Every structure is written in structure tokens, then in C-alpha cells.
Amino acid sequence: MRFFLLLLLTICLTSCQKESQVDPKIILSGKVEPGEAGFLRLETSARFKYHNQPELKLDLQVQKDGSFRDTIEIKEGHYILQTGNNEVNLYLKPGDDLQLKLNNGNISYDGEGAKENTYIKERDSLIAVVGGNNFYQYFSKLPEEEFLQYANSLEEQRLEVINRHGEMDLHLQKTERLWANVEKAHKFYNYSFTRETVETSYVASKEYPDPLAELDLNDEDLLHVGLFPMLIYSHFGNIASDNGMEEWEYIVKDSFPITNSEIREVAFYTTAVFSMKSFEKLDEFYQKSQEFIQDKKLKEVITKQYLALKELSPGKPAPNFTLRNMKDEPVSLIDFKGNFVYLDFWASWCKPCIEEIPAFKKLQKKYKNDKIFFVSIGIESNKESIQRLIEKHELNGIHLFDPSKEKELKDAYSVSGIPHYVLIDKLGSIIESFAMKPSDPQLYNQIDNLLE
Template identity: 30%
Template structure:
């Protein structure tokens, strides 16, 4: 079950230093322009605060922070460093976050974050596919360059926070280690060279890194990347030796000593609480017992309760969406037939990759008692793109357009968090599989044969 890690790269430089006993107040103020609906949110580890702006874009708010560290300004892809009992004022244009300016107690720390981010953009670029496509020497030159320039910036900076510099020194080392660790996997992927292996002289990641360090995990996003990578690899190694994936995952999570690391990895692994799980109840109860994050546990319970409503044999949620050929089509219109639903979008690469196989399956079962329905969750702004895509690609079957993208009721009812997603509904309107095999999976034809379609 080797998985290629998605190309989602966080450009933030730190994470957080959590202290659950902290109750001091932090005052933030400033001016924000370009915010949607006159509001913006600051989020962190188990923290979220929505701030309402005055008509002129100014704001002042008092935060009860759960830890000292960096928080994210949602919508701006911008990190800010906050500590209890300190002040921070910033001026931010959501459309141009790199131009943010700071005053107040923590101005130096936050100014450093912006400068370091600029260095990383300058040296590493903004397209990570291009970075990982470089040959070994060129890649290592960039890794060493960004490390040196970041270190030089740190050594010529002064901060009010007493522990900031020490933690950031380690953060820079973790950043280098993370870049070294990911190159062998990503280079082979972006160059489509599955057999790629780095040379013997390629630097190795320090084998003595402690992957259960609560303080470093809270402060350094690079360290979190290292922990996640190492955790995934350790799980995979056990699965390759014959272990059952879900059992190995839970076993590995139980060995983590740091509460913050365990909580975060539990939350990131909670997609296993899904209709595709062989033991939905067991996985839900295991995750519930492993986490001490009450907000996460509440959200997981809500998700679990929704999933229980769409398990095998339950009446399927309904849809009634616009048909590409005109009018609308509902699930009730198709009663008496098996209905194989493909939830997709024009921007989704894996969805597009399934189209040839889906066409073959549709051709194989043409005239049978089954309807193939594709429901697009493209945003409203991409409505015309959807119309043109269906026409240009000559998509067959019943092509529908969901009325509210990801927030469409059918999508919400099936707890669809990623696409493509396939669903099989029986002639009686009851669910056969809320997470059916993909068209490219031989298991789909086997399932159809078992149902004698």
C-alpha cells in the first residue's frame, strides 16, 4: 500500500509551543483589507478565533492562547507568532500577504518569519514540482543555500522571546532534513522514473532524530513533516511484513508518548473512520480512546453518526440535480435500476484518470439494469467548464451538476471528503456500497457479477 504523498507543501515556518495551562491574554490589533464578509480567522493547534473587522478594516481582539507559537491567518497563507501576555499589531492585505508589517512586542519574531519565507521562495521557488525535478547536485545546492541564508538571517536577528532563537536553530536543521528525506520519493514521481534511487553520496537524514519530541513538534512544521513521514514509513514497513493496515496503524499510534503528537496524528489518520473501513465501529472507538482533543472527538462522533446512516442496506440519500442534456434527474427517477454514482470534478486528476475505465464499464453493461450517474461538484464559477468538458470528452451515462459543490446535500449525507468517490445503490433505493470499487478496479466487475447485473 505504498502511497505517493500529495504535493501540498506548507510554506509556514513554524508550528506551536503548546502549554495547556496557559491562561494569559494576548492582545492583537491592526488593519486587514480584502477579507471576505469583513471577517478573518486565526487558527492553530486545537484553536480557532473568528475576528470581525470594523468598517475601515481595523480590529482589536483579546485571545486566550493555548500555547506560545505560530498561528495561521486563514485566507492569507500567512503565519504569525504569538505568546501569552504579549501584543502584536499587523497591517495585512489578504491579496498580498508578503507585504504584511508588524509592530508591538513580537514584531521582531514575526518580521523574521516573513524574511525567512522570502528566502525560501527565492531559493526553492514556489513550484515544488520544479524543485524536485532537479538533478541531485542542483537540488543539494539549493538545500545548502537556503539553509545557510536562513541561518545567517537568524544569527543577525534579535528577539524578545527568550526561547525563539534556540527552537528556530533546530527548525532550520529540521527543514534541511525534511528536504533531504523527501527528494528520493518526489524526484522519481515528478520525473516519472519509478526506479530512481539516489546516489550513495546523497546525504542521509540523521538516524538519531527523536520523533517523539513534543516541544519540537509544536514549534517546527519541518519537524512535523519528518514525524509524519517517519510514522507513515513505519506503518508501511509493518504492513509489507504482513500486518493488517488498520491494526498496525492503531498499534503505532498507541506507542506515541507526546500527547500533542498523538492527537495530531490521530486526527490526520481519522480518514480511516470511513465507509471503506472493514471495521467502522472499531476504528471509531480506537480513535476516540487515543485522542484527548475534545473538539476532535466531538467532530469525529458527528462524522461517525452520519456514516452509520449510509451503511449497507440503509435507504440512500436522494439527489435531484441538473442534467447536462436538460432538465433535472433524481434518484427517484431511476428507481428499479441499480445506480452507480461517480462523484467527481473537472479539476480532479484522479477523477479524470478513471474516465476511460468508466466508459469501458458503461459500454460493457449497456442495456443492463444499471444506470451510470456522474455528479460533478465543480464550483459555480466552473459551471461552463463542466458543460464544455462533458461535451468535449464525450462523457456518457447521466451527467449531473450538484447544486452547491461540496456543500450539496447528497455529498454531505455521504460524508464525501475526497474524490473520486463511487457509490452503488440497489433497485429498491437502498445502499449496496457507500464507497464502491472504482471502475479501474477488477473488484467492481466481481461485485456486479455477484449481484447478477
């Protein structure tokens, strides 16, 4: 009898486990109105993607009548559906059977996953209304009390939308609440710095909130919030600097406030990506990274950046390249041998790059008769974007472009963000692989000394 009951229990547990297993695939189907979209493409969202969410890029087949249906193996997370000239944010998880209807730019949902994506649609509508303001144009101009009230109201509006969709997936609810919390913390953190650019005498009041006070910094779900790594990078980076340490040294200390190993690893990695170029203890940092980082892919990125920096140290030969100019003629770095070269990696979509244009033109004008060439390398997918900007801002100098060599060139010069500047001597060797920007007055002193 005991054996029989045990057998029944085993069968029950096995069948229950089978029933609870979630199909790793989703069914995505629907219909677009004629002329609404010639193609559909599903890809991972760069802005909202979850931590460790794999990259996905998939074209969906649209039939002549506008219908489409595809079965896709997918991980839980945030995706973008490109529909012709429009983009729609989607939240997808294994087991979904989501039906979409696109009509005159509007989208509606049905089936498993509809509740979550109806929420995403409402969230995006709210972001479109209140998300356009940035610190330099709006927040930094507000007095402290008014800013705090506004930042709190933005969080409340996000939370109200989440609360109205209380039947949606619980994990999505949690991560969306964390997004609202982190966005407010990010605003709190940045205001105290940006306000000083408007009111030089500004000092935060005693009542000014601690930006991180409402966050459980050991909650791994915070890693699903794209702003979180940058928030802790900025916050703890300042603490490290105030205590005479490089950022990575603080993170590996036993006294570091975050104890969760995965979050500490992400904090260390984020610091490496954004600050490695300025580390004075570069070799010591790299040795520690190999002990501290467990994720193989993160280790590989750090190693690649470290080796690139070692190859870009002063006196090392600058990596040669051959790109195309605006006349589609080949131009190589070695063509400028015997002259100093100032490389500018930029793009038409890069706001900080555009902001440097007046200073860059002034720099070129001052040294137009000297033995220094100013070479702008466009990080663009098409030449027309560069040409339009050249004409709009009446830019001179040498403009190069070749999307087929973009990744190779960025890796060679360790370009993790733009604008990025490199200064090269007459022999083709590196002077500075992370040179000063055109608007930095010290750059003029440096160039004057080189030309003497």
C-alpha cells in the same frame, strides 16, 4: 520584621505576575490605498495553522480613507489576511500591536509583531520561488544524489531566512525550523516511492538517509507543522503493514517508537480519518479509540465517521438526496431506482479528480446503453466552475450541485476527501461506499458482473 519582608515579597511577586501577564488581545491597524481593497478579512491559515489553533473568520471595517483598526482576542498562530484579490500570511500572538501598510500589492509592517511578519513575507517569497516543484513533475525525475543535494539545499535556504531574522519570537523561530526539517523529511520519504514510477529498477542506495533521523518525534512542537501528522501516518503505516497489522494496532502497542501521549493521539486520529474505511477490525478499532483518545472533539469526529461507515456497509440503504442539475432541475437518488448508480464526488479545483476524467469518460462510453447511471456531484461554491469544466472536457453524464447541502451530503456518505466514489445497486442499497476509481481496471470486471 520577618512578616514585613514576607509582605514585601508577596507584593513584589503579585506585581511581577501582573506585569508578566500578556493581554490576550491584539491591535491590528493600518491603511490600504484607495482601490486596493474594498474589504479585509482575517481568518485562520489552513496551511500553517498551529495545533489546536481555533478557527477564526473576521471581517475588518475599512474606512473611506482606507484606514482600519480593530482589537481582536486571538491565540498565537498563523492567519491569512484577505485584501481584495490578494492574500497575506500573518503570524499573530497576544499582545501584538501590528500596523500594516498596503500599497500596489506590497505590504510593510511596523509596531509589535513587525519583525515576525517581515520574516513571514520573506519566507513566502522564497516558497513562491522554490515551492512550486512537486514529486511527479520534478523531484522524481532527479537521480538520487542530485535529489538529495537539492532537498538539502532547500532546507538550508529556509534556515538561512530564519537566521537572518534572529530577533523575532523564539517560538516562531523554533516552529519554522521544524517546518524546514519536516519538509525535507517528507521529501526524503516520498522520493523512494515516486522515483520507482520513473525508473522501475530503482532501489535506494545504502547511504540513503532515514527520513525521520533528524527529528525528535516526541517534541510536541512538531504538531504545529501541518505535514508532520501525514509524515508519521505514512511512515508507521508502512511499518504496520509490513508486520501484518492495521495502522491503529501498531500505534497503541507499548513498542511504538513515539512515547509522547499527545503525539500518539494525533497519530491515532490521523490514521482513523484516512484509513478507517479500510479497517477489517472496525468495531475493535472503535472500541480502542474510545479508550485511547482523550480529546473530546477528536472522539466525536471518530464516532461520527464510525457510525457513518456502519450505515454505509454493503446492503444498507444509500442515503437519499435531492440536488440540482445544470438546468437547475431537482434530481433525487430515488429517481434512478431500478438501475445501478456510480456516484462521483469531485471538484474543478481537485487535481486527482481532473486526472480521472479521461478514464471516467471511457467508462461512461462503454456502459452508455446499460442500466447504470454515472452521477457526478460537484463540491463547488458556484455552478459556473462546474459548467466550465463540463464544456472544456466535453463531459456527459449527470452533473449535480447544491452548496447548501454539501456538508450534509459529505457527512452522509463519509466523504473525507475527493475524488470519492460510491456504487449503488438497483434497489438503492450500498454495494461499495468506497468504490474503485474509473482508472482501476477491476472496476470494469465488477460492473460487468453486476450487469450479467
